[in-house]
């Protein structure tokens with residue numbers, strides 16, 4: 001099968017475009033990766049070439065040895081993914097030590113995988129383990145309202161979780177485990193990857209202060225839906241804070257406990273503190 005005919009590739013391209021249309025991917029901002037299923041690799045491997053060199057990942061991910069990923073290219077624009085997928089995304093293989101990768105398909109006009117490959121792969125490694133292989137998508141976007149909030153809220157997991165939960169009743173159902181926050185760090189390297197992947201043990205969302213967010217999920221719909229829910233809630237909070245600095249009424253800790261019972265979710269008490 002041609003790579004571009006595969007359902008997982010079409011889902012990946014659509015997600016890139018959905019993010020572009022929502023304004024989260026200015027220029028080359030953001031990146032996406034998908035851990036390809038063995039049967040999907042099998043269905044497209046006739047298109048792979050092995051003439052490109054192995055290159056260091058920049059970190060070690062032994063838990064992903066031998067895995068294949070579909071990834072956006074570094075410096076490539078999400079805007080262009082749907083117009084010319086083969087020039088803007090690629091399939092890479094991780095070596096048997098989890099130290100190096102090589103491009104097997106795509107980036108046909110040159111380039112390399114996203115500069116955030118260390119964060120993507122370290123997050124994949126953690127998520128593969130803690131979800132018994134269920135999570136396959138890691139998504140990084142520059143969602144505007146969430147970034148704005150990182151200038152006015154304390155960079156604290158509990159504060160961000162609680163404020164986002166309060167802005168939309170569905171939020172604690174969509175991300176009951178809460179969200180984690182990484183203070184400002186230089187992007188694109190191992191250090192920020194280590195901090196982010198630590199948070200991914202507990203959360204499916206990691207916010208990068210003054211930069212954006214990382215989301216993890218089982219498939220494209222769930223992962224994009226998660227980012228969309230978080231950003232929608234952030235937008236409501238930005239609007240609310242613009243109208244007045246305090247709330248006249250809100251969803252209370254007891255309201256959240258009641259919601260948790262009816263919706264069969266566990267909401268950690270550490271987020272239901274009295275203000």
Ligand code: 13P
Nearest residue numbers: 028030031074075114115
């Ligand atoms: P890349 O173009 O290398 O994917 O980088 C974009 C980005 O958002 C870095 O954080």
Ligand code: ZN
Nearest residue numbers: 029030211212
């Ligand atoms: Zn970024």
